[in-house]
Amino acid sequence: MHAEAKQHDFEPKIVAFVCTWCTYAGADLAGTSRMQYPANVRVLKFPCTGRIDPVFILRAFQKGADGVLVSGCHPGDCHYMAGNFHARRRFAAFRALLDFVGVDLHRLQFSWVSAAEGGKWVEVVTELTERVRAMGPMLEFKSLEHEEQWSAFQAMADVPGVVNTPELKEAYDKI
Amino acid sequence: MSRIGVFVCHCGENISRTVDVEQVASAAGEIPGVAYACDYKYMCSDPGQNLLKKAVAEHKLDGVVVAACSPRMHEKTFRKAASAAGLNPYLCDMANIREHCSWVHEDKKLATAKASDIVKLMVERVKKGKSLAPITVPVTKRALVIGGGIAGIQAALDIADAGHQVVLVEREPSIGGHMAQLSETFPTLDCSQCIMTPKMVDVANHPNITLHTYSEIEKVEGYIGNFQVTLKHKARSVDESKCTGCGICMTKCPKKKIPNEFDQGHGLRTAIYVPFPQAVPNTPVIDRENCTMFQSGKCGVCAKVCGPGAVDYQQEDRFSVEAVGAVVVATGFKLYSIDRKPEGSPIQGYGEFGYGAIPDVIDGMTFERLASASGPTGGKILRPSDGKEPKQVVFIQCVGSRAREKGISYCSKVCCMYTAKHTMLYHHKVHDGQAYVFFMDARTPGKGYDEFWRRAVEEEEAVYIRGMVSRLYQKGEKIVVMGSDIQVGVQVEIEADLVVLATAVQAQDGADLLAQKLGISYDKYNFYSEAHAKLKPVECATAGIYLAGACQGPKDIPDTVSQASAAAAKVMTLFSKDQLERDPVVAKVNEKYCVGCLACKKVCPYGAVEEKEIRDRQGNLVKVVAYVNPGVCGGCGTCQATCPSKSVELDGYTDEQIMAMIESL
Ligand SMILES: Cc1cc2nc3c(=O)[nH]c(=O)nc-3n(C[C@H](O)[C@H](O)[C@H](O)COP(=O)(O)OP(=O)(O)OC[C@H]3O[C@@H](n4cnc5c(N)ncnc54)[C@H](O)[C@@H]3O)c2cc1C
Ligand code: SF4
Numbered sequence: 024m025h026a027e028a029k030q031h032d033f034e035p036k037i038v039a040f041v042c043t044w045c046t047y048a049g050a051d052l053a054g055t056s057r058m059q060y061p062a063n064v065r066v067l068k069f070p071c072t073g074r075i076d077p078v079f080i081l082r083a084f085q086k087g088a089d090g091v092l093v094s095g096c097h098p099g100d101c102h103y104m105a106g107n108f109h110a111r112r113r114f115a116a117f118r119a120l121l122d123f124v125g126v127d128l129h130r131l132q133f134s135w136v137s138a139a140e141g142g143k144w145v146e147v148v149t150e151l152t153e154r155v156r157a158m159g160p161m162l163e164f165k166s167l168e169h170e171e172q173w174s175a176f177q178a179m180a181d182v183p184g185v186v187n188t189p190e191l192k193e194a195y196d197k198i
Numbered sequence: 199m200s201r202i203g204v205f206v207c208h209c210g211e212n213i214s215r216t217v218d219v220e221q222v223a224s225a226a227g228e229i230p231g232v233a234y235a236c237d238y239k240y241m242c243s244d245p246g247q248n249l250l251k252k253a254v255a256e257h258k259l260d261g262v263v264v265a266a267c268s269p270r271m272h273e274k275t276f277r278k279a280a281s282a283a284g285l286n287p288y289l290c291d292m293a294n295i296r297e298h299c300s301w302v303h304e305d306k307k308l309a310t311a312k313a314s315d316i317v318k319l320m321v322e323r324v325k326k327g328k329s330l331a332p333i334t335v336p337v338t339k340r341a342l343v344i345g346g347g348i349a350g351i352q353a354a355l356d357i358a359d360a361g362h363q364v365v366l367v368e369r370e371p372s373i374g375g376h377m378a379q380l381s382e383t384f385p386t387l388d389c390s391q392c393i394m395t396p397k398m399v400d401v402a403n404h405p406n407i408t409l410h411t412y413s414e415i416e417k418v419e420g421y422i423g424n425f426q427v428t429l430k431h432k433a434r435s436v437d438e439s440k441c442t443g444c445g446i447c448m449t450k451c452p453k454k455k456i457p458n459e460f461d462q463g464h465g466l467r468t469a470i471y472v473p474f475p476q477a478v479p480n481t482p483v484i485d486r487e488n489c490t491m492f493q494s495g496k497c498g499v500c501a502k503v504c505g506p507g508a509v510d511y512q513q514e515d516r517f518s519v520e521a522v523g524a525v526v527v528a529t530g531f532k533l534y535s536i537d538r539k540p541e542g543s544p545i546q547g548y549g550e551f552g553y554g555a556i557p558d559v560i561d562g563m564t565f566e567r568l569a570s571a572s573g574p575t576g577g578k579i580l581r582p583s584d585g586k587e588p589k590q591v592v593f594i595q596c597v598g599s600r601a602r603e604k605g606i607s608y609c610s611k612v613c614c615m616y617t618a619k620h621t622m623l624y625h626h627k628v629h630d631g632q633a634y635v636f637f638m639d640a641r642t643p644g645k646g647y648d649e650f651w652r653r654a655v656e657e658e659e660a661v662y663i664r665g666m667v668s669r670l671y672q673k674g675e676k677i678v679v680m681g682s683d684i685q686v687g688v689q690v691e692i693e694a695d696l697v698v699l700a701t702a703v704q705a706q707d708g709a710d711l712l713a714q715k716l717g718i719s720y721d722k723y724n725f726y727s728e729a730h731a732k733l734k735p736v737e738c739a740t741a742g743i744y745l746a747g748a749c750q751g752p753k754d755i756p757d758t759v760s761q762a763s764a765a766a767a768k769v770m771t772l773f774s775k776d777q778l779e780r781d782p783v784v785a786k787v788n789e790k791y792c793v794g795c796l797a798c799k800k801v802c803p804y805g806a807v808e809e810k811e812i813r814d815r816q817g818n819l820v821k822v823v824a825y826v827n828p829g830v831c832g833g834c835g836t837c838q839a840t841c842p843s844k845s846v847e848l849d850g851y852t853d854e855q856i857m858a859m860i861e862s863l
């Protein structure tokens with residue numbers, strides 16, 4: 024691991040989309056407990072993972088993120104009752120799409136971190152940062168810079184009902 | 199061009215130790231749209247807040263970012279200050295550079311860079327922010343209390359005494375919880391029943407309390423001030439309105455040999471029963487699994503003997519909906535089970551302690567029942583196997599607790615004290631008996647607690663052995679307990695007649711499921727989480743829901759009662775107003791673009807989306823669009839991320855704001 028990290032000696036940019044109630048509070052707890060983790064992550068707070076539009080993830084990659092983390096409440100624990108289930112369905116479809124356009128899915132991490140799991144937040148962030156560091160900078164998306172291509176992609180990301188194919192079901196189960 | 203002010207807090211040294219605050223402030227000053235940036239030692243202090251107010255006026259700021267601690271800590275403080283300076287409070291946001299930065303990183307250069315980025319993100323957010331007006335909603339001044347142990351009883355009585363209606367829901371046939379089972383209570387040794395029963399009766403007689411026993415929470419909808427809670431009233435098979443509590447059914451029921459849960463299975467009860475003589479309400483319930491009538495259709499004795507005709511075999515589960523403004527959760531704890539391996543649980547059993555195999559290995563609650571005058575032995579300490587009086591009793595503390603390798607790392611808090619109590623009760627009842635206690639530490643912080651413990655050791659002759667038990671086994675009539683005394687450094691072996699395990703306090707079965715219905719959070723042990731460990735110990739993060747007693751973590755009675763009264767006080771504060779201001783983070787539909795596909799309606803977890811018909815002047819239907827009821831909307835934003843035409847938007851989290859934040863990365 025160490026040797027690998029040396030090899031790609033760069034500081035990856037990690038963007039985290041988190042919900043207020045669980046993961047944001049979990050990250051707060053990591054702070055109050057003075058746990059340590061890599062300083063590469065930038066956190067964007069949402070009321071619920073249900074609010075996170077896949078387009079945001081694409082945009083983050085396009086804007087130079089090397090890794091993206093989406094984290095919310097555990098299934099069943101959503102402050103808004105079911106927002107995270109919708110998020111899960113949506114991202115299941117979206118992962119397949121990302122895969123299709125050639126983004127290495129190792130750069131995208133979904134996780135559940137509750138308000139009481141400061142330690143898990145540290146683990147998740149550290150793991151993703153080190154994994155992406157080893158992978159090197161994200162270059163694939165530079166080709167998506169043309170806006171027309173971009174909007175076509177954007178349109179595809181949200182077609183309702185796409186989640187019903189077996190491939191997507193499989194992707195869904197993996198999350 | 200915006201005119202944003204950025205205020206970077208040192209938080210004493212908490213932030214400035216690892217983040218170069220001056221550099222963060224000067225970098226912020228360079229962000230387009232920032233009109234003013236400074237740093238200050240304590241932004242939350244009075245002078246800090248005044249600094250903010252003055253800057254808003256002097257520099258004509260139209261938005262504010264305070265880079266300091268978590269918004270969960272001080273967002274309200276600064277929004278209030280901004281509002282006092284004439285700014286819309288929703289144009290004030292916090293950049294969390296403490297919990298998310300200075301406290302979790304050591305490298306000053308990296309931490310400073312990160313802090314600057316966090317500030318930039320929030321500046322972009324505020325730049326695209328809109329003025330929002332808080333939504334006012336009415337408050338239903340009626341409280342729901344879940345759980346009728348001492349916590350729920352105390353909270354219900356306090357709220358009811360303040361003149362508000364209370365709905366108290368208990369899932370067992372009687373209220374009372376664990377305290378009703380105790381014999382005498384530390385640290386004063388007063389009889390539990392004597393102090394508990396009057397409170398139970400007060401609940402039953404209070405004009406403001408509606409008691410629903412043998413009932414559970416089915417569904418919870420709504421939000422602070424306006425919850426709709428569906429209750430499930432399990433079929434009791436006895437009509438509460440007819441039953442006079444005469445108890446003749448119980449004397450005549452032919453099924454008499456059912457182990458009594460209240461006595462931890464050591465006493466017997468009938469199929470139609472009240473859990474204990476002082477039960478509130480005093481209405482029996484039929485345990486259908488053990489009732490001959492339900493199992494084979496033959497019997498019906500209780501219905502025949504019941505004068506008022508209260509027994510009803512046809513009764514079914516019933517549901518009712520209660521409108522309440524606040525909820526107190528007081529569902530208590532359960533004890534780590536020594537006679538059953540916890541199913542599907544990561545927690546390992548104590549096979550080495552005769553786990554369920556040796557009848558004279560019991561738990562602390564069983565000892566309470568043996569010591570209790572109303573218990574199965576009439577208060578005599580007799581061993582379960584042969585009814586003989588044990589002369590050597592070994593107590594083992596920390597069974598399950600503080601054993602990370604077994605799955606529980608916390609301290610159960612009450613065991614040191616109740617074990618000391620048990621040795622005293624034993625000594626009082628069996629004068630020639632000897633009590634031994636294996637313990638790791640004696641934890642006795644509490645008023646009068648250490649004195650109580652010392653009394654057990656110094657006056658009541660309990661022998662305390664510091665060390666753990668490695669194994670115990672049955673040898674004839676005796677139980678051989680093998681352990682170590684780490685203070686003296688020797689192995690000890692005691693031939694005991696009875697072994698009492700101080701088993702860990704755990705969260706109730708189904709605690710997680712109830713939390714999911716309520717939308718509150720819980721820790722990895724399923725204990726409910728308070729909003730702030732120090733400053734908000736009774737509030738849940740979910741507004742309008744409060745915690746009392748052992749459901750939040752192991753607690754003794756004094757702590758439980760204090761927290762219950764505190765929760766009641768919070769409820770009364772909420773009920774002191776007729777209207778409540780709510781965060782205006784709600785979704786709005788742009789009717790021009792909405793195509794009426796109603797995908798939002800399908801995903802909205804609150805059922806806040808309604809159909810709205812748009813008609814022209816002649817009254818012809820033009821189209822159907824979605825409409826979000828702002829009173830019902832919870833503000834999750836799921837609709838917005840789902841809407842294919844991007845025509846619903848969540849105030850405070852608009853696409854424009856989020857995109858601007860991402861662009862700034
Ligand atoms: C062996 C032993 C001895 C003890 N001795 C002492 C002592 O001497 N002094 C002292 O101060 N403390 C003592 N304690 C601690 C004391 O028992 C607790 O502090 C107290 O019982 C906590 O009260 P509670 O109301 O929070 O929980 P509980 O007593 O557990 O009551 C919770 C109630 O909620 C109900 N409930 C649970 N789930 C639901 C649901 N989903 N819906 C509706 N209702 C529900 C339960 O049926 C129960 O009635 C002792 C504990 C043990 C184990
Ligand atoms: S019907 Fe059931 S509860 Fe009633 S007397 Fe018979 S066995 Fe007992």
Ligand code: SF4
Binds near residue numbers: 831
């Ligand atoms: S934000 Fe949308 S989905 Fe969430 S509660 Fe409000 S209307 Fe429903």
